[in-house]
Amino acid sequence: MDPKVLLRRAGLEAQSPFHPLHGGDISRVFRAGPYVVKVAEGAPPGLFPAEAKGLAALAARGVRVPRVLFLAEEGLVLEYLAEGPEDWEALAEMLARLHRRREDRYWAEPGFLGTFPLPGREGGGWTEFFFLRCVEPFLNATWGRLEGLGPKVEALYRRPLPTEGPAPLHGDLWRGNVLFTQEGPALLDPAFFVGERGVDLAMMRLFGGFPEAFWRAYRALYPIPEEVERALPRYQVCYLLAHVYFFGEGYLGPLWKAISAS
Known part of the structure; x- marks a missing residue:
């Protein structure tokens, strides 16, 4: 969809020209004055509604996110958040506060990681929940490309996660x-669900994305037990399966390394 059409459907008008922003591998993202418009060709049904729900869920729990101004199956209109200086300590404080919150059960609505659909699930033990909701769908989708690693992945979740x-x-x-x-820091593009914080910690460790200043501040606010640290490769396996699915067998090496570290 033309982002200008989506903005008009929202009943909004931008006095500024549309400027493309970085939008990852799924959406085309544009800034138009005070608005950010996200559209995607051939987006699976429910993709943008799931993103909007995830943003609302994080906002309700005290996380800074862009407000959703308009939602359609074809895209989103969000408020534009002007960029500011990096503040890793403030990010650590926001995430430690989020991760310290306690919900009454593990739960996830049907959603997406990228454009890959993940099922809804509610309750039960954590290891079974994580495997069936997060790992098994990617494992089934990539089994024929894993060069024999599939059974090794399955075996990882026969031991309980902390x-x-x-x-x-x-x-x-x-x-x-x-x-x-x-x-201050804000979060974008969530794949929100309620689980164990090790899931987020593992993704933050993958590919070395967060600096030591963040980890030093986060650990001071919410120490990470040794058993959670040891479990992070098992959470990373899920994201590496996703990379195999989206980007190919070049990620089998990192996948094998995560399996071996588990």
């Missing part, structure tokens, strides 16, 4: 989904 309690998660917390604004 638990600290159900916490709200961003769900896809790589460096590109953090925006430092003039008001």
Whole structure:
């Protein structure tokens, strides 16, 4: 969809020209004055509604996110957040506060990681929840490309994952989904669900995206037990399967390394 058409459908008008912004591998993203318009060709049904729900869920839990001004199956109109200086200590404070929250159970609505659909799930033990909701769908989708690693992945989740309690998660917390604004850090493009914080910590460790200044501040606010540290490669396996699915067998090496570290 033409982003100008989506903005008109929202009943909004930009006095400024449309400027493309970085939008990852899924959406085309444009700034138009005070608005950000996201559109995607052939987006799976429910993709943008799931993103809007995730942003609302994080906002309700005290996380700075861009406000959703208009939602359609074809895209989103968001408020533009002006960029500001990096403040890793403030990001650590915001995420530690989010991860310290306790929900009454593990739960996830049907959603997406990228454009890959993930099922809804509610309750039960954490290891089974994480495997069935997050790992198994990607494992089934990539089994024929894993060069025999599939059974090794399955075996990882026969041992229980450590638990600290159900916490709200961003769900896809790589460096590109953090925006430092003039008001402080904000999070973008969530794959929100309620699980164990190790999921977010593992993605933040993958590919070395967050600097030591962040980790020093985060650990001071919310120390990470040794058993959670040891479990991070098992959470990273999920995201590496996603990379195999989206980007190919070049990620089998990192996948094998995560399996071996588990």
